[in-house]
Amino acid sequence: MRVEFVGSGDAFGSGGRYHTCQHLSGDDLDVVVDLGATAFHALKRTVADLNRVTTVLVTHFHGDHFGGLPYFDLDAQFVSHRRTPLTLVGPPGIERRWRDLLDASYPGFASSSRAFPLIFREISPGETIEIDAAVVTAREMQHDPKAGICLGYRIAAANRTYVYSGDTTWTDELIPLAEGADLFVAECYVRSRKMAVHMDYATLLGKLPEIAAKRVILTHMGPDMLDHLEDIGHETAHDGLTIVL
Ligand SMILES: [Zn+2]
Secondary structure (H helix, E strand, C coil), rough: CCEEEEEEECCCCCEEEEEEEEEEEECCEEEEEECCHHHHHHHHHHCCHHHHHCCCCCCCCCHHCCCCCCEEEEEEHHCCCCCCEEEECCCCCHHHHCCCHHHHHHHHHHHHCCCCCCCECCCCCCCEECCCCCEEEECCCCCCCCCCCEEEEEECCCCCCCCCCCCCCCCCCHHHHHHHCCEEEEECCCCCCCCHHHEEEHHHHHHHHHCCCEEEEECCCCCCHHHHHHCCCEEECCCCEECCC
């Protein structure tokens, strides 16, 4: 499994980074996990053929995690001339949230007649579904109730396991989500300040032994983290970082 950090930024463009987006590829696997508003530009630069992407998984309905969907859709219709199905997977309500987003961005386009099937698939906390050659399990994170249910994903394919926290403060749900994973991608917005909506490195550090992931990479870092990367004892993501599991 190949994991590319297409975008590794926070909501505020800290460090000039693109919004959150990770591209997972491998045998019978070509999926995008989160697609923030600015991430589509980076995706366009890093993925040669967007029509090969079968699925976009969304962790939650914040613009820096799913705001790039209108651009992906318009590109598929008018530039990439997509003909193969595209599946959008996300928390309950994904179709309505996508429609609201598209209506606000490009009025009328949500109802366009497309030359490709657009499939919506809800995934609820605790549920497991199959996508391409991958088995995807979702667990509920603690982030922003106004955005609805926020999810973290555990994705297993080709005997490798990738886990992504999405946005969350610490929750014990992260332990079964990421336990023993080959790669645990954890959001880590600040170093030690406790936040109700985001992870701090000090808390995560104390919990990582329980998780026992084989590799941990921190992403979605704010200015406090980016200004002190030399003090961080774990790998940190940057736009374009590519990992082969
Ligand atoms: Zn968020």
